[in-house]
Amino acid sequence: MEPLSSLEELTQALRCLPSVGPKAAQRMALHLLQHDREGAQRLALALEAAARGVRHCQRCNTFTEDEICTLCRSSKRDATLLCVVETPADLMMVEHTQAYAGLYFVLMGRLSPLDGIGPKEIRLDRLLKRALDGAVREVVLATNFTNEGEATAHYIAELLAARKLKVTRLARGVPVGGELEYVDSGTLAQALRERRLLAN
């Protein structure tokens, strides 16, 4: 069999990207070669550097190029608080609120038995070790409010509560500025069940 030409090889390689089929891959490859050689060079270098240099932070499991990421090394963060999120994108969202000054643990996923993802795949053992380092007093569970995120939060809570750690979960309800008329029924139903006392 003849070896793949560079163009074929590139087209094949691009297909590892999510939702890129054969047609889209070919379009991308041709675009790079035809219209944007400079962009292609830059992409190649950036990919090479990232694939070689990016790894998981030893403390929080997020992406970093160091042993321990800048956030985990920061002396300004409250080391008694540990917030558990599913993805680096979720971490950035929580950071963006500027309402949280503690540290993080990024699961890089969530329990999802129907997708073949269990506690081993999301490294719950590493989270346990991290949360039980002695400095952490409270673990804030900020996994998604999907069934998978809820199951993940439940089992982390069980594992940690048995070891005398305070475990909290993000509150859920009507969004800020939300008008009831436009809130979906599931959210409204849950907000009713989790209503809180204002006056007695």
Add this chain to the structure above:
Amino acid sequence: MKQARERREDQPAFVLHAHPYRETSLIVEALTADYGRVALVARGAKRPRSELRGVLQAFQPLTLSWAGAGEIKTLTRAEWRGGLPLVAGSALLCGFYLNELLLKMLPREDAHPQLFRDYQSTLSKLAAGAEQAPALRQFEVQLLAQLGYALPLTHEVDSGLPVDPGARYYYAFDRGPRTLASEPERRYPLVRGTTLLALAQQDFSAPDAAVEAKRLMREVLDHYLERRTIFSRRVVRDIQALDEIADEDDDS
């Protein structure tokens, strides 16, 4: 074979699972009351502000509308029906288990209205915090019966005699309980009469009946699953193992 284009409106349904499809869509596997398990493309459901995505969650009663020909139809509308509290905590893992059983055992577009009712009532029990093991055993028995593998539990297959609670039996797949003497090759799981009757009556108060029923049902299900494994079981085991490992670390 080319199938005729069909259009269904507001069918009672539960989402069993959804997985990403192309850039912005999901393929939803749903259990419906009148059309069995159907696969539907939810176009745009992965877009950041899609209202569909919040609705298309498992364990919640929905009404779904779809249209199309072929094996995968297009979801045209999804609405939250409500009336069932959220399945929460460890019951979620039971729910994943039910869904995995349905996905792996129930062929697509085979209507089982009774199975739909059984599923809904099992979810209600789980959501209400009922004891999980009996609810799961009952659903397993109901599922097999609906698939045409009803389990004989109360009478011996060979003699037709009632099962003796004090005796032990080999449970022959596709047939039922056989006495030890009639099954010299011992190819089947061994089970006590009390456990068979516990499964028949859905009353697991007898000592060890629940544990033995779980084991028997697992072997029976594995027989029909033909090597397809149920991942939810491994997840439960791994979580327990993690708990024990952490305990050992505590002690050291």
